[in-house]
Amino acid sequence: MRVFLNKSTGRMIESQSGGETHPDPEIDDEEYAAMNLNTLLQNAIGWGYKAEDIEVKFVTNEEFAVLMEATRLPPTEERIYEEKIKLRMRELAIESLKVDEILPVVLK
Amino acid sequence: MQIPYPPKTDNPLLDVWLEQLVAELSNILATPTELNAVTDPTGRAQGDMLYASAANTLAWLAKGAANLKLFMNAGATVPEWAAGIKIGVTGYDTATATGTQAVTGVGFKPSHLILFAQVASTVEISWGFSNGTSDHCVLNDLSTFFGRDSSYCIFLYQEPGIYTRATISALGADGFTISWTKVGAKVGTATIYYMAFR
Numbered sequence: 199m200r201v202f203l204n205k206s207t208g209r210m211i212e213s214q215s216g217g218e219t220h221p222d223p224e225i226d227d228e229e230y231a232a233m234n235l236n237t238l239l240q241n242a243i244g245w246g247y248k249a250e251d252i253e254v255k256f257v258t259n260e261e262f263a264v265l266m267e268a269t270r271l272p273p274t275e276e277r278i279y280e281e282k283i284k285l286r287m288r289e290l291a292i293e294s295l296k297v298d299e300i301l302p303v304v305l306k
Numbered sequence: 307m308q309i310p311y312p313p314k315t316d317n318p319l320l321d322v323w324l325e326q327l328v329a330e331l332s333n334i335l336a337t338p339t340e341l342n343a344v345t346d347p348t349g350r351a352q353g354d355m356l357y358a359s360a361a362n363t364l365a366w367l368a369k370g371a372a373n374l375k376l377f378m379n380a381g382a383t384v385p386e387w388a389a390g391i392k393i394g395v396t397g398y399d400t401a402t403a404t405g406t407q408a409v410t411g412v413g414f415k416p417s418h419l420i421l422f423a424q425v426a427s428t429v430e431i432s433w434g435f436s437n438g439t440s441d442h443c444v445l446n447d448l449s450t451f452f453g454r455d456s457s458y459c460i461f462l463y464q465e466p467g468i469y470t471r472a473t474i475s476a477l478g479a480d481g482f483t484i485s486w487t488k489v490g491a492k493v494g495t496a497t498i499y500y501m502a503f504r
Binding site: 199200209210211212213214215216217218220221222233234237240241244245246266269270271277281284285287288291292295 | 389392397493
């Protein structure tokens with residue numbers, strides 16, 4: 199995996215798989231990998247980051263898993279409750295549907 | 307192949323005509339000989355194919371590995387064997403302002419994409435397709451039923467008025483460009499699984 203990290207926060211802003219080797223044997227893998235890292239750098243610059251404030255690199259799957267875990271939204275009680283409410287609202291809406299209301303929608 | 311010239315006669319005009327005739331015949335005979343050298347299948351493997359590597363030039367294309375498909379190369383000049391399909395993943399902080407994300411490392415120029423997108427620890431999810439000009443998806447838009455959209459191939463709906471959505475704005479030699487539009491105070495890191503078809 200290739201990742202783009204914000205140096206000041208350590209947060210992973212973007213990641214991409216592949217890009218280390220090219221299926222065409224005539225393409226130099228080292229140059230190809232560098233080019234693909236540059237993709238992340240150019241994306242970052244396009245999003246307003248300064249080159250000196252970010253780090254782009256290849257990471258192992260294990261390293262990536264750690265970085266990815268850190269990007270999860272904080273599993274606070276409030277957040278979990280919010281997501282549960284969203285799901286429950288959908289369930290309630292579906293449960294409240296009456297056959298004569300849903301049939302025209304289904305048959306449309 | 308050069309045909310030996312006949313002995314001179316007493317007729318100079320006839321000699322000139324004969325020389326021209328011999329030269330023409332030599333040319334005609336030479337062409338098939340060279341062609342045979344190229345088309346001679348001796349030493350070729352089962353599955354190898356003849357193709358024109360340039361105008362008026364024949365060459366052999368070695369057979370491809372099992373289950374590879376035959377494509378025209380990127381320059382649209384000669385055929386080549388390739389898988390032409392790739393599964394990959396990209397992650398994206400949806401708090402990022404509206405902008406583009408170049409995704410590379412695909413290994414070929416995709417023609418179509420299937421995209422599954424999700425934000426961890428949320429119910430935000432979408433399933434979409436794109437060919438670089440048409441984008442479609444179905445999504446969890448928190449309505450009674452799942453929603454659908456025929457303008458975007460990724461649509462991550464956080465709550466009313468807060469979402470990010472995307473189209474595929476370009477298909478490049480080694481990947482594609484996602485054009486993101488962020489609305490409201492969107493947060494969360496999206497994981498986008500893609501399947502790219504050459």
